[in-house]
Amino acid sequence: MSAATALPEAALETGAWAGRHLGERTVSYTQDEAILYALAIGAPVNDLQLVFEDRLRVLPSFGLTLAQWAPDLMANQGAFDNRSVHGSQELLVAKELPRSGELRLNARVGEVWDKGSAAVFNIIVECDYFQATWQIFAPGFGGFGGERGPGKPAAPRGEALGVASVQTQPNQAALYRLLGDKHHIHIDPQAAKRIGQDRPILHGLASLAATTLPLATLAGAHPADIVEFGGRFSGVVFPGDKIEATIWDGGRFEAAVGERAVISEGLAVFS
The missing domain is CATH 3.10.129.10 (Hotdog Thioesterase)
Structure with a gap:
């Protein structure tokens, strides 16, 4: 590649993140933290399965708070900067979280898509209970010659339920x-x-x-x-x-x- 067409160093580093293992962590939590989470997303106090330890069912999305270290790790290592935003989130639930305990989390980078002026990082965290995928939209990190990724899905059609x-x-x-x-x-x-x-x-x-x-x-x-x-x-x-x-x-x-x-x-x- 000639000097005239060489990619910026940051862009070359962007493509290299695809498929990278981010490590494993064991995280612990208490039932009080699970209840705090339910209250923090608006659970009503009369839903005793969400706010009372004797009947507690832990919301699966609470696991996202335990896995936040993975995108934070990438930010700290310079994969993207403070212009980046959390574009979207997915969660697949395998089984219900216990009321308290420890989770062994494994994190990796999936695809890194090249949107031209920006990159999209797919960050995947898995454990026995769920698989979570963060999509981080990072302006200024595109242009590295990668795949553009899927287009926007069609809007819902038909009568709403x-x-x-x-x-x-x-x-x-x-x-x-x-x-x-x-x-x-x-x-x-x-x-x-x-x-x-x-x-x-x-x-x-x-x-x-x-x-x-x-x-x-x-x-x-x-x-x-x-x-x-x-x-x-x-x-x-x-x-x-x-x-x-x-x-x-x-x-x-x-x-x-x-x-x-x-x-x-x-x-x-x-x-």
Whole structure:
């Protein structure tokens, strides 16, 4: 390759991340942390299976808080910078989490897609209980000659099955950050202003998980019975916003706050 067509060093490093093993970690948690998680995504206090240790069923999405170290590790190693955003999340559930205990997590990088001006990193964390995939959209890290990846799926068609809503609480981001994601944009107004928001925003994973509570009710299921869920973060949610999710056949859904889309390509499947 001539000097005129040589790729930037950062772009060459981007392609090399594909398929890389990120290591293994054993993480532990208590039933109190699982209950805190349920409260932080809006579980009602009268659902004793989510908030009372004697009847506790741990929400599968709680596992995402235990696996957050994997994308954080890549950020710390310079795979992407602070311009990057959490684009989407997927979770496949193999079996229900115990009320407390230890999980042995194995993390790796899947595909790294080249979007031209940006790269998309697929970060996969697996254990006996679930497989979770983060998609990190990293502006400035594309152009390395990789595959572009799949296109945007078609929007849901046909008549919607129903609409479910969840009212987030003003203190929800403050609670959720106690589970490990302490990025300042979720608590500090000045940090939020630096990303163009006039006040702190709710964590994407908190808003995504919050939608599963009313969607479970609409499906005639319990939230802990979810076996597959995910979605793309298409807009910000502020603590105190009311999220409305429209669901179609097969568990596909879209969520919005008023006219503002906040989750697209959503999926919530219950057993």
